[in-house]
Amino acid sequence: MLLLPILLIPLITAILAYFSGKNAKYMALGGSLLNLAYVLFMLYTYNTTGQETFTFSMPWLPHLGVSFSLMMDGISLMLTILSSIVMPMVIYASWNRDYEDRHVLYALMMLMDAAMAGSFIAADGFLFYLFWEIALIPIYFICLKWGGEGRQRITLKFFLYTMMGSFFMLFAFIYLYQHTPDKTFALQSLYEAGRSLPVMEQGLVMAGIFLAFAIKMPIFPFHTWQPETYYIAPTPGAMLLSGIMLKMATYGIIRWLIPVVPLGLKEYGIWLIGLSVVSILYASFISIVQKDYKRLIAFASIAHVGLISAGLLSANMRGIQGGLVEMLSHGINSVGLFFVYDIIVSRTGTAEMDKLGGIRSIDPRLGFMFLIIVLGVVALPFTNGFVGEFLLILGLFEYNQVLGAFAALSIILGVVYMFRSFQKMMLGEVKDEALNYKKQTNQETMLLLLVCVLIIGFGVYPKPILAISEKSVMELLEGIAQ
Amino acid sequence: MEVIIKIAAFAPLVTFVTIMAGYKWMSKTLTAWVACSSVFVSFVCSATVFYDQVVNPQQVVVMVYHWISSGTFQSEFSFLIDRLSATYMLFITGVAFLIHLFSVGYMWEDDGFRRFFSYLNMFTFLMLVLIMADSLLITFIGWEGVGFASFMLISFWHQDMKNNDAAKKAFVMNRIGDFGYLMAMCLLFYHLGSLSYSQLFYGEKLTALQALPVGVLSLIAGCLFLGSVGKSAQIPLFTWLPDAMAAPTPVSALIHAATMVTAGVYLVARTSALFEMTPDISMLVTIIGTSTAILGAAIGLLQTDIKKVLAYSTVSQLGLMFMALGLGAYTAAIFHVVTHAFFKALLFLGSGSVIHAMSGEQDIRRMGGLRKHLPITYKTFLIGTLAISGIPPLAGFFSKDQILASAMETAPVFFVLGLGVSLMTAFYMFRLLFLTFFGEFRGTEEQKHHLHESPATMTIPLIILAIMSIVGGWIGIPHGVAHAVGIHKSFDTFMEPVLGKFEMHASLGMELLIMGITTLLILGSIYYAYVLFVKNRVRPVKDTEELTGLSSAIAGKFYIDEIYRKYIVQANDKFAGLLENTIERLVDGTVNAAGTVVSSVSGQLRKVQTGQLEHYVVGFVLAVIVMIALLI
16 A cells, blocks of 8 residues: 555646646645655655565456556665656756646646656556556657647657557567466566576567667667657656656666566677667767757767666676666756756757857856766766766676676766866856856756755765665566576 | 874865855955865874874774675775875875965965865865775775866866866876776676775785786786876876866976876885786886886977976876886885975976966066076975986985886886986976076066065975975985995885885995986986076077977977877767768668658548647547556
8 A cells, every 4th residue: 555655646746736727836846745755754664664575456457467566676666766856856947937838737747757656666567568658648748748849740759669669568568478377467477477488589578678678768779769859858858758767668677677588688688788888889979979968968868878778687786786876866967967958048048069158157056066967977986976887887897898898988988078068068268148148046056956965965875775776686686596 | 093094084075065165255364274274184194194104014994984885795985094005195195285385375366266275175185085095996986086176177267268178188088097997996896806905905805816817917907007097197198187287386286296196106006916916017017107208208308388397297207107116116116206296296386486476477488587586486496306307315316216226126228218217307307497597587578577486375385395305315215325324214114014025136336336327417417408508598499480300299299199189089079970970860760761651651640740739638538548448
């Protein structure tokens, strides 16, 4: 029963926000903060009860073998914490911006939150697929209604592309379902079914599931919807997409791929990891020549997610724990990066880096805070980014030294493109576009400050974060070792 | 003792945070007091720690807290105090304090006074973490941290894009080195399951380390050395250091001469057990070090910017230290790190005093005759110049002599090359001295009018550093001589518990002979500089004049920057652009083509797509209802 509020709080907030008109933002923020409080309470309960897994199950579509089962272990808890931290930040980021029909916007955001949270705690394959698809719908409308130029073509592409990818996952799940002993979609049954398959078939199932995740994260060469979609998406939409939504896929790797097809992964996983590493380097290189800051962070996100994917698929302690920490860091840092974009564009109307310059001279606070976010992104030690990336590289290195070394090259390329964007926009002489630049408001400072505190805080003291998932990851690894 | 060790490390952090927090209301005077006092506290604590190590040479491990843990990977934030780290602590905090003091005068007029001191404090803290850490991972915090501090201080005057480019170049080149460092950590953890110095090099894992195949050990040592190459500006990653002179001069003295750039030397010395087992990599260290020493000294011969001369000199001196490290003379390298910290900090601060007096002018072609106007600066600068040239009995003489003597013992060819570097060093340093302080004043009337000796907060550090540049070398009197006069303790024996026994077999006569010859040759080199620049009044050519042959190559810094820019930076950009224009387009085009086919088949979709939001919502709800109904 403890798990239901995680779905219900955002859902009810969505409905209330829709009907509260002008006050929708207070409703949404209140609801998301309540959700955060509840998740922290869950965390407290989890730690005090000896890290017992929470479960909830009730029959739903028995003749199809589908039940409404939820479960939350340390891994799910990490993701729930991520979405419950990011959500109020996204809402607060849009606090003083003019959006038409705000009540609809907030209702859709909260709806999406509910669906994403559901995907993080679903313990039934069909339910996971359902949440996965439902989450797509609100963000589609958010991008379509509040997006920038060319939104119709781009959102349609985004929608169809990811939808198509998830069909492959559905096919794979149905195939597994046919092999389950009790003909259900229950998590454990799917695990059993997957593990009983011969290696070759496990490989095929893995390919189907991974395709859905590869499009969602995205990794090369399935990424072309992403830079465009981020580019036209309104800031809250971009934050949701990169801050939380893509973690459905990386979480999926841990929950719905590694334990399902351990043999297939062992046999063919190197190809997926290799592709992820290619994706890291490819996206890093492309980031270097981006002229628009928003496109740059879109490609930078691909690079970081590639590393998460590669580390997770290494299927060892460091890789998975590093991936979990990096998901949290990436979520927080994405909010920061997109918020900086939003602040700059709201003043100057452009994010073309060549046109900007010298903003730090006018607004030193923004310069300073943006710098800290950049440090988090380039994974300087004592920032949140380092903890995740170091463990990921270490995990990948334990799996395969050569791939580990190639992935680690991203720490050099990351500095090249991130510092380039920082310097072009923040330093140098004040360019025309920034002449009438207004300093950031207190509301903006508050949010950026929170991001900075989280970046440094998790970087200096990551131990409690790592402790959340340690036991569950260990159990998962024991499970696939058998 | 544990508390003192912690205070030594964290005092500058506390004041860094204080200054950041009190940015708005703290006055300049208060900021200066706060910033300097914490470093002084840290210095006093370091001195206590050092004294404790003198009396009681035991490794002390101080656990601060548990940082990262993931399964078998456990990393504690803890300090390892032994004679090596205590020595580094002492000279780092000492020099840092003097430079803080100097900066009060130097930066007083600058708008970013508070910002500057907060960065300096941050740097001091991170530098201490770097050398006090008990594991490679914790050292890495300081290692990347000081690189970041250096980035912030190079781009301190960030309105000028040139400074920003220099800062980014420094950070990227450092990161290339850090990539090696990271790989070394991965390898060590992979093979031995630990990153702690006290376990790996002095404790229970040492036998396991020694049991690793030489190939793996060489890979680890090579990766670590790549880290050192980046941080300590060696070939091929040295070009960032001269550009880093865009930072305010006290920063050049502290970070880019005395402390941060010697971190690479520290790393190799700290992991010397590893390098001892990998003769090939040690040879590589020597060759890279010697080449860098020669290259840096050669470029230094023709530089006309007072700070650039000193920068290339630093590159060259660091090269000498690596030469010594590769030859197994770890104590000699550390000894030179310490003396170099004194005289190079002195020289940089002296140049700062000159630049301050010249209202920002850095070109020595527009200086001259400053001896009369800046008497204290001149005298201390002269001492620094004598010290770096290796004139007895100043500090540089002893450390350089030890490096050359150990080269003589192991591989005489490096003795000859090292001697060549020393001769060039003496020449370019005296060229700098003569052009700056002797002859006629060549600047503008306005500059001449403004010439003044610097205030006491600037001259006092100069005087103290000058004294240290004289006496600092007396701790390492050559063995033969020391034994002859009855001294049996020296820097070598002091370092023995950490760096191992340092064997010297040369007889007293041989030692004296080497010292005599090198000193005579150096004096000759100085005399040559004197004849050229004082007697014959040779002046460096103007930028417009054409140079020929070797001298044009030297003046052009062997075009290494240009080569890097063209074949690495631009090639990299071109490659990235190519990727975007070919593969990215191809992939996207394929997806779009597929999409077009699909959407033309289902033409109905287009109509829906252009409608109002309400239609969608209705459509969506209907779809969900139908879906669920179908399922049930």
